[in-house]
Amino acid sequence: MSQVVNLKSVKATCQSCSLSRLCLPRGLHDEELERLDRIVQRKRPLTKGEALFHVGQPFHSLFAVRSGSIKVVLPTSHGEEQIVGFHLPGELLGLDAMGHDAHHCTAIALETSSVCELPYHQMQELCKQIPSLNDQLMSLISDEIAGEHEMLLMLGKKTAEVRLAAFMANLSVRFHRRGFSSTEFNLPMSRHDIANYLGLAVETVSRLFTRFQEEGVIEVHRRLVQIRDRDRLWELAEMGGPQCPGVRADN
Amino acid sequence: MSQVVNLKSVKATCQSCSLSRLCLPRGLHDEELERLDRIVQRKRPLTKGEALFHVGQPFHSLFAVRSGSIKVVLPTSHGEEQIVGFHLPGELLGLDAMGHDAHHCTAIALETSSVCELPYHQMQELCKQIPSLNDQLMSLISDEIAGEHEMLLMLGKKTAEVRLAAFMANLSVRFHRRGFSSTEFNLPMSRHDIANYLGLAVETVSRLFTRFQEEGVIEVHRRLVQIRDRDRLWELAEMGGPQCPGVRADN
DNA sequence: CGGCCTATTGACGCTACTCAACATGAGTGG
DNA sequence: CCACTCATGTTGAGTAGCGTCAATAGGCCG
Numbered sequence: 285m286s287q288v289v290n291l292k293s294v295k296a297t298c299q300s301c302s303l304s305r306l307c308l309p310r311g312l313h314d315e316e317l318e319r320l321d322r323i324v325q326r327k328r329p330l331t332k333g334e335a336l337f338h339v340g341q342p343f344h345s346l347f348a349v350r351s352g353s354i355k356v357v358l359p360t361s362h363g364e365e366q367i368v369g370f371h372l373p374g375e376l377l378g379l380d381a382m383g384h385d386a387h388h389c390t391a392i393a394l395e396t397s398s399v400c401e402l403p404y405h406q407m408q409e410l411c412k413q414i415p416s417l418n419d420q421l422m423s424l425i426s427d428e429i430a431g432e433h434e435m436l437l438m439l440g441k442k443t444a445e446v447r448l449a450a451f452m453a454n455l456s457v458r459f460h461r462r463g464f465s466s467t468e469f470n471l472p473m474s475r476h477d478i479a480n481y482l483g484l485a486v487e488t489v490s491r492l493f494t495r496f497q498e499e500g501v502i503e504v505h506r507r508l509v510q511i512r513d514r515d516r517l518w519e520l521a522e523m524g525g526p527q528c529p530g531v532r533a534d535n
Numbered sequence: 536m537s538q539v540v541n542l543k544s545v546k547a548t549c550q551s552c553s554l555s556r557l558c559l560p561r562g563l564h565d566e567e568l569e570r571l572d573r574i575v576q577r578k579r580p581l582t583k584g585e586a587l588f589h590v591g592q593p594f595h596s597l598f599a600v601r602s603g604s605i606k607v608v609l610p611t612s613h614g615e616e617q618i619v620g621f622h623l624p625g626e627l628l629g630l631d632a633m634g635h636d637a638h639h640c641t642a643i644a645l646e647t648s649s650v651c652e653l654p655y656h657q658m659q660e661l662c663k664q665i666p667s668l669n670d671q672l673m674s675l676i677s678d679e680i681a682g683e684h685e686m687l688l689m690l691g692k693k694t695a696e697v698r699l700a701a702f703m704a705n706l707s708v709r710f711h712r713r714g715f716s717s718t719e720f721n722l723p724m725s726r727h728d729i730a731n732y733l734g735l736a737v738e739t740v741s742r743l744f745t746r747f748q749e750e751g752v753i754e755v756h757r758r759l760v761q762i763r764d765r766d767r768l769w770e771l772a773e774m775g776g777p778q779c780p781g782v783r784a785d786n
Numbered sequence: 787c788g789g790c791c792t793a794t795t796g797a798c799g800c801t802a803c804t805c806a807a808c809a810t811g812a813g814t815g816g
Numbered sequence: 817c818c819a820c821t822c823a824t825g826t827t828g829a830g831t832a833g834c835g836t837c838a839a840t841a842g843g844c845c846g
Contacts, residue, residue, distance in 0.1 A: 358684050358685070358687075358688050360688060360692065360773075361773055361774075361775070362773065364692055366684075366687060366688040366691050366692055368684045368687050368688070379676075379677060379680055380677050380680040380681045380684060381677055382673040382674070382676065382677040383670050383671070383672075383673035383674030383675070383676070383677050384674060384677055388677070388681045388684070389681075389684060408666075408669065412663045415659075418659065419634050420634070421634075422633040422634035423633070423634030423635060424634070425630075425633065425634070425676060425680075426630060426631045426632055426633040426634050426635055426639070428680060429630055429631040429676075429679060429680060429683065430631045430639045430640075432680065432683040432684070432687065433609050433617075433619045433631060433639070433640060433683070434609070435687055436609075436617060436619050436683065436686060436687065436690060437609050437611060437617040437619070439687065439690035439691055439734060440617050440690055440731070440732075440733075440734035441611065441615055441617055441734065443801075443802090444801075444802065474823095474824070474825090475824075475825060475826095476824080476825095480691070481691075482691075483690060483691035483692065484802075484803090485802070485803050485804080486824090486825080486826095487802085487803075487804085487825095487826080487827080487828095488801095488802060488803075489825095490825060490826050490827080491802095491826080491827080493825095493826090494826075494827085506810090506811080506824090506825080522611075522612055522613065523612075524612070694833080694834095695833075695834065725792070725793090726792070726793060726794095727792080727793095735834080735835090736834070736835050736836075737792090737793080737794095738793095738794080738795080738796095738834090738835075738836085739833090739834060739835075740793095741793060741794050741795080742794080742795080742834095744793095744794090745794075745795085757792090757793080757842090757843080787846105788845105788846095789844105789845095789846090790843100790844085790845090790846105791842105791843085791844085791845105792841100792842085792843080792844100793840100793841080793842075793843095794839105794840080794841070794842090795838105795839085795840075795841090796837105796838090796839085796840100797836105797837090797838090797839105798835105798836085798837085798838105799834105799835085799836080799837100800833105800834095800835080800836090801832105801833095801834090801835085802831105802832095802833090802834100803830105803831085803832080803833090804829105804830085804831080804832090805828105805829090805830085805831100806827105806828085806829090807826105807827085807828085807829105808825100808826080808827075808828100809824100809825080809826070809827090810823105810824080810825075810826090811822105811823090811824080811825095812821100812822085812823080812824095813820105813821085813822085813823095814819100814820080814821080814822100815818105815819095815820085815821105816817100816818090816819085816820100
């Protein structure tokens, strides 16, 4: 409150952001980046459990995760919930509300997380003026759809073992792209969240984790995961084939 | 080939299309409609089983279903397939490839079907010039994402009975919006397709159909469906609650 | 009419859920 | 610092829902 004068010095910019390779800035040159920066609003960090938006709330902005992680949840008529995605830094939130006036899902921080707010109307204007920004937005949108297709395949056809293995493999790749270790990371979400997301019972997830450990595939202690045998994990996830589900070409 | 002179007389236009209320033309006025019409390419109808595009093929156009129905399929490494959607007239295809150079899924006609081709680059240009076209495209995109979220919920949390009931209810609503009866319609897809889409075995679908019949909820003969007790069907589909999953506000 | 594909029905078994007890760690207050 | 409580995670036993396998019935087309 009293430090307004300091804000400028700590202000993050798209130019300086390490995620620009994954996020909207991808493919933009300096002048364009500055224009994007001008509409981006960096918000105060969310604390664990805090909602970025709730289902039904008016939609006026997209959000990009800057740090931390956020789960996206669909409430059901019967009080249950379905987690439809976990978003890591560089990924967009709120795409499913574009062109509508209310959010269709709820976004909740899994840990202390910061996001960039992108007022939708200003984004639209900027997309008109900067073709490569529009391209990148469309690319991220289609990734979202494609990713959900892969998830439908998971839930429709795969066993619990394959689902969990693929989930771990997917996290490994996504963390790696963000500059973290691909073999050792902390799960941002609880067992309950994992189970919910994968359409399984918590107990099943727990049992599978211990089985994976017994087989020397991964080591799990509470939320710390260490991947011991990457090849075997990929096999379990059925990701050795022609294309790698859940993983778009590297970038 | 020899009838070029006749083409104009039979040429369908977005202005004359009964689907404009659901499809891209929604919200456009006459002059804008004409400009959209100028980039739309009406293609020869697809025959049953014919592919509109295959996974891996270069992407350069979106498609809108004009008549018939089309299934969208994801192939897996193990030769299986997962159907990720059935598209009825007025719905778009290919959204998951925007911003990429290749299709991510395969689209196959379930019956004789015609589509409108929308060259993507021209669409982009037109979206810049016609804000309400851009709005409608974004709206359709977000509907696609939201619909897939609902489907994740189905596959993640719902029993076979609820899935099939919700599927029938969903079809009923979608046919109704297209001017068909909401209580009597022909399934465009086989039992095998339904089972695949819902993540079930064909036998389970068959058994549920007979159970629904015994309970007087629906009548099914081969592909003809008659809904006898709409309220009970909605109950079975768990669609009586606060909001109706799978069904956006009417339009 | 015969062959083929789709759909139905039945018997059986397995995967993963439910219920329940227990373990572990985190946070709190004395 | 320790005892207490609560949240989170693990493990076990029993079971149900749904998949698999197999046989049969019904439509469609040449």
